[in-house]
Amino acid sequence: MLAATMGRLDNAQIIARALGDPFVSFTVEGWTAFIDENPDQAEAAWLNAWASAPDDTARLQTASALAPLGRSLPDLDTLPEGYSQAIQRIRTVHEVMSAPDSDMSLLRARASNSEELTVFLAERLVAQDKPADAAGVLEAGATRWNHALMMKMAASRYMAAGSYQKAHDAAATALSMGGQAWAGRLESLSIQFDALESLGEFQRSLPIARELAVMAPENLTIRWAMVHSLVRAGKIHEAWAALNHNGKTAEPRNVGDARTWIGLAAECDDSVEFVQQSLQMMGTWQDEPDLVGVFLIQIYSGLRRHERKVTEADIAELHKATNEFTEAHPDNAVFRMVALDEDDLLGSLAEILKEAATEDPAFKELRERVERGELPLGLLAECYRRPYVEASIKRGAGLVFSHHPPTAGAAAAAATTALDASVVIDGSAAVTLSLLEQGIVDRLLGSFLTVGTTDSAYRDALASQHSLNMLSVGTLGWDAENQRPLVTEIDEAEAEALSHRADRVVELLSRSERRGWPGLKRFAGFAGEGTWLSALDFALSEGRAFWCDDRSLRQLAASEGAQTFGTVDLIAALVAAGKVTPDVAATVHATLTSGFHVDIDFDADVMELAAEIDGWQPKGAALALSRVHSWRVPADCLRLATDAMARVATDSPSALAGWTWAAAVGLVRIAGGNVEGASENIRILLNYLTAQSWLRPDTLAFVMQGIRAATPELPGTTDPLRTVIDRIFAVLSEKHGASQAAEFVMMLVANLDDSDRNTAAEAILTSGDLGPVLAQISSTSRTADRDSRAYQRRKGEWGPRP
Template sequence: MPKRSKLRFLPSFAMSAAFTAAGFVAAIAVNYLSSVANPPAWLSLIRDHPLIALGLFGLVMFALPTFNSIYERIGPDPASSDDLIGMEERIGSRFDTIEVGQLRDDERVLSRLPPYVELLLKSDMDRAGTWNLIAPFTDENVDPRQLAGEWSRAVPSAVSELSAQGCLVVAELLRAYGQPIGAIESIERALGLGVSSRPYWHFRCAQIVWQVEGEDSNRAAEYLNSALEIDPMYPLVNAALRCHQGAYADASQYLVTWNAATAWEQDAAAGVAASIAWRQGLQDEAILAIERIATSTSHAGLLLQLAQLLRYRSVRGNGDSRWKDAFRALDLALQARNSRRVWRGDSAEAVAAAAQAAIIVDDMPQVWSITRPEPEGTATKAEAGDPRVLPMAAAAAAQTGRLSQAREIADATDDGLAKLLIEAEIASSQSTVGNNNDAIAKWEEVLAASVSDEDKVQALRALALEGSTNQAAIEALKQRQSAAVEEIRLIEQVMTVRGSNADELLRQLESETQLASVRRAELLRADDKPLEAAEVLIDATERWENPRLLSMAIDSYMEAGEWERAAEAAQLVLADSGRLWAGRATVLRRLMVIQEVLKDWPKLAAVCRGLLEIDEQDDDARWSLAYAEFRNGEDRRAWETLRRLGSLRASTKHRAIFLLELARRFSDSEEMARTGLSQLQAFPDDEDIHAAVIHAISMRRDNADLPADVSREVSAAWSTFLELYPESTHFTAYTLPEDDHPLAEIETILQEQAATYERVLKMISDQLAPIGLLDRVVGKPYAAIFPYRPLGYHRIATVAQQDIDIELGHAREMRTRGCILDASALFTLALIPDVASTLIALIGRPAATAAAISDVLAADDYFSLPVAGTLGFDSKHGKIFAAGIEDDVRRRQHKQVRAMLDMVRSLRRIMHPAMIHLDSISSNGEPPWLLNLDAAKHANAALWCDDLGLRRLAHGLGVRTFGTVSLISVALERNIIDEENFSRIILALLREYVVDLPFDEQSLLSLAAGDEWEPRAAAVVLSRAAAWVKPESSVLVLRRALRNAPPVSLAAWLHSAFVGIKGAFGEADLRENLVGVIAAIMREAWAGPGHLGAAEVALNELVSDMAGEIVRAVLNDLWKYVSNRHSSEEAAMIFLYLAGQLDDTNRHYAMAVVLGTG
């Protein structure tokens, strides 16, 4: 309505002003005229003619309101309330018309229509009229299925005004929303109006009739015949008729060259082509017919048809990969679901199809996700509540351990059949052989409530699997579902076989169904024959190519304790099934258990990584991976693997102890303490956890002080442990009485330990037993023994030429052979790091056992622990001693062991967790050195070992063995190292107390000179019996040492030499040999009283019982030598001078010799 001008108020203003002015003038005039005798001429008129003036004034007063009223009425009259309501309705109707007209061009709105409807609408000449009628179907507040039902029952009058194309739009709407009868009527209406491509729409009517009445419908045949009357050569109709008649070759020919003009004709042609191929048993061609257009079609029903074909081929296993087919079916079903969700079609059918595909790949968690609404899954509430979806959701719940939720689903549904199906699935999931009456009863109820043939077949198949049947129902279905009935009868025959001849009967059925093999295996396992059951399933796998059978064989092998065969079967099923199979995760979990039992840590780690690729939140896989890495020598990597979880929560006792072990090594003090205290809270009543926490905190690598509050909590944990577990065996308790001998109890224990140590040490030294015998005695890892030089030296080579030649021959063969490295060899390589890799490269396949790797890792941890010193018992002096450990020495030892660890990590792993060829020597785990030897024998590999005792044992068992010195000699032979480097390596080894090397006097003299003639490595070499094989060279080294050594070191040099002589020549000739050596030394010009005195000290230390006798024999020889070269007086002076540092007895004897009375 136009807005009125403000000037319409001017007359009212003017009238008011005129009245005011007139009144004002009249008042002035009256006042004025009353006092003036001669007024102006114009006022005299008023005075002279008052009536006329009054009339004129009244006329003006009347004219002004009249003019004002007329002016205000220029324009419409004010609207009433009824006028406003009518106007609003007219405006709303106009806006609605405009909006609906605009929406027909909005693609977002059009997409809410079924695809065929959208295509037909876009080609409709009377698009506006059709759109105005069907627009409510796009309204999000309208249920399209309900609206379609209303239209089918009472067709809107506006439909009669539609064009032929508009009627087709209505027909496709009604068909898409579940009203096939109304759809056919609308198509017939369109045909009556002269729609184009009439043969196709007759075919379309036949298609819809087939869906309602089945393929034998006479009405559908009438539609096809009507189409042929219009166009006898129409390919689609001819192909459909020939297919129905069984003339498949002719049917195919009609479609080969036909080029469909419309999208719906292309879809129909693909569906008919697939049906023709399928009826001929050509599964691949049927699938290919639809696959050609699968990416371009908008028809969700065609995608579901393709998904059904792929599911069938997946079950039969006739494609390249059953899992690929199943996953493709799953993907197609989800595409169809998403498409139908857009236009609010029957997406529940697609959800059911997707769930069926997920069931085929054994992915029950995905079935649950597909069929359940948020937040548990991806289905809408309508989809999740559909009777076709609910039973599969319940089955998934039962299979994944959600029985309570399965029952909730049953209670929540109003569909009687769906409720019964769910209850039956739950009962079947809990049934066992001989205890399945409840499941049978439930499936009988399902059968009784079923109306469709499909539901009845499902119930009968389930009954057959439970070993039951319903003959009346089977007879009723025999004509209509002959193939299904035959399958059900075969299942029943298999599941009801029992008795002594059951195995024979099932053998006869194995060629017909794989269920017979499964049943045979079940009966064999029930008869405690799991190995035979596994073999049955292996054979069935080869026949049916079904990896599920192989996975069942894995269980049988595990039950039989055949872990290696179980691992082989698991590897085979993983290879055959491919990465798409959802059951792959289940097999990987079984393989994880198998590899842990086999202690094959690299393979266990690989299996765990495979599980983490499937689900990175898999807690079991991550903990097992960390444990495998730890046992494989990668302790830091194990810690990092667990740290990737974020917060570290150990759900089991063993995990908690493992976590404490890693935290002790790699976390700082405070974090370690808090981790331990958190485990106490998680496991408050577990003695083992309590002890592990205290141990981890006490033996943590980071020895920094704890914060005050944490320290108090740790102290409280100690106190609590002692109160709760006073008799615990985790710690050794000592009583310290308040008397003169507070350490009496400890002294007894230490004395026993010292006696055991000395006994084993003597066995190693005298009987050439393996050094590894010490590991249990000293309580250290085997690899941690070598840095301590348990015998005072590290002996690695033999002195027997025959052994040298044999071992050198073995070393020469190593270029193409496998070899296992012992920790003794690793220690030697750690002493010569610059050539270690060169020597390892001479081995074709160097390897280490898993036990050796774990042992070296334990040695590394041992040298990382904070140690104050050593408490022991000195047997020689009969008292307890406490020895401190120098930090530099400790660091050097740790560095050597860390070098060993770095080398062993680079080697190939050999899993050899238990003895095979040798007898066990310990109930508390086999020692790594013995496992190395057993593994070498089992693998027909050589043993690289630098412990003479272990090499001697290996020789006796027929194991090829050699030492580092042999390999160094091979490197020299092959010019990999030169003479100079060879000498440098030998010198480096000698400096590290490595003995039994080829004797080289120049190297020893160079080494002694480098040590400033202190009795160190060179003296140790002289103490070895091997050094005295050629005594001339040894005596030469000894002479040079005695000539240059400081006086305080002379006794040590001589003692070392005497020990070597005693070992080389034995007790029988010991006196003569020692006398000869000492006499020869004392004849040297540089010899003095200190040398003879040192010899006396050394003799008293080594052979105290004959020391005096030897000294006196030396004095006799020395007196003869001196007296023959000097005068009597000079000889006496020299002789007494040389004897001046002997003890009193021997000096008196020397004087007696001079006096001739000795």
């Protein structure tokens, strides 16, 4: 019967059949039905057990089982008076449990009368999907009766509710109540470990994993928990030792364990059996082709990284396994055989790269909308299975759409209301803070009572940190426009800067109030994992303001009723409250602009500071200049652009083209889709630039490159070169004659391509006075590569103006 009450039904039924005792058989039948949630059958079986009970103790035991059902109860008056207290307890439980499930008033009122009723109340609350309330009831009861087991039950319920800190603390109290020899010590420590893991407190969870492994060295779950903890802590060799406790390797339980196993083996197993044991382990996972591919990669890379004594037989077996796998899975995405041409390694990979770059049309539309700031970046990160924080740091949308001018007033008001209160921070805002000086970050964070996030958002930041700390400087992809492999590289300094920002995000979130969030509540219908939604879900569920630097996600938050703001809005609120000076605000705006945040209100001083941060290269400030929102005062924008061009014209032609593009595309966009207006704006820009002192034949080529990169922004926009050439020729002809004007114009276009020089010649030839001009064109065409200093000298003499 003890086996039945503990749920070991098979053993109980075997024993009952062997004994042939009706009382035992009916009792076991009742517990079987109870565990199977069949109260009618349980009631009938236990009433039969009462009738066949051999003594009063057995009848009392049966009545105790019947009471919680709240159904029929046998005549307890037939029991001796010596059982009066037990009888009263049974009647109290029966009275309380006879009330309808919807009416818990009596159960609540009587719960503090007995441990049993406390547990029943907790079970009712769990059935109503109120695990946190159930945990609170159990914790109060455990404290009242100094009951270690009940406190452990409370800790378990807190874990189920996602209240990880409370789970940890309740488990600690249970351990204190139970003492060193308590039977529930192992399970309580396990709850503490799981709680700390969920909180991201990995330094604190590792010692507990060690203690658990000492207590239960043969427990596979505990063994793997310690291995994963050691790997995460960077203690690779210690993890390998833990994996091979007493010379016996812990068998992987799942694909994740198997990946860890082969990774550790490739790095740490220096024995002659490395290849053989790895192939044996690989053989047990043949139904997971991608995992087998990982095994093969790790085996080969392990042999390459470390000198090992390997037998020829093992090498032959490895090659055999490799051939069998590539024949069975020729298109495996992880490991496949590719014939490489030593003279064209990239070309050999062309088909694979092209296939990998083929994008699902739905994904393509989603990506383009994210790149326009119409959808949250987190959605794209999830679709491409990348951590949200990593996608934010690496600017997965190209630009950072952190500010939304149309809603800036309401957002600044929300930030003002949130000051000195508790807020929830999104990963995008944490990434923004990683750009700023620590003193400014502390000032912003200190504006609130607490800054919270979720455990899943924190783990996402950790995954991003792990990825970016690898300091990858190259990416192999596919150039669809030119139909060839594309190698994208960044320098080591940039890779280290990305890694440092990830470190800062993790450090920031580690200091925040982290809440366990096992699943989405307000967005329960979302089909994906939704890590990027967890912070917003937390904010909505708790009624807290939401600090986020993804304007699309903020719009979603606002549509759900949240008070939400971005970092720029927070700065505005702090300036208005006198807590931040305008100079500090300008510094923040410039830093964010340099970091590719767009649509921040244009301020000439801020933009100049941003350009200085960029080293006057066409980076964040130039991208900001290309946005319509910046061009409320066109003269200020044009002044900034020409100042930037003048600074880079001599030393960086590509930067000149970049700044020209930024100004040109901004002018096209402000035309609002009007082709004639856009064409006129571009013509005015080129006219204006031809009057600049740095404009020479060599620099004009890059100015035209920038302009022509901008005109596709609005199909039909007219190329301005012919119109501008006409104007220059007309002005110079009037002042100096057609012959000298023709010489000047042809020198000006000398570094452009043939079609542009032909355009210039056509402009001259159709101007009217052809005689002396034809001779000049012929002469100039033969010496088109003459030193541009001659052009500059003539330009200084004639001083063309728009």
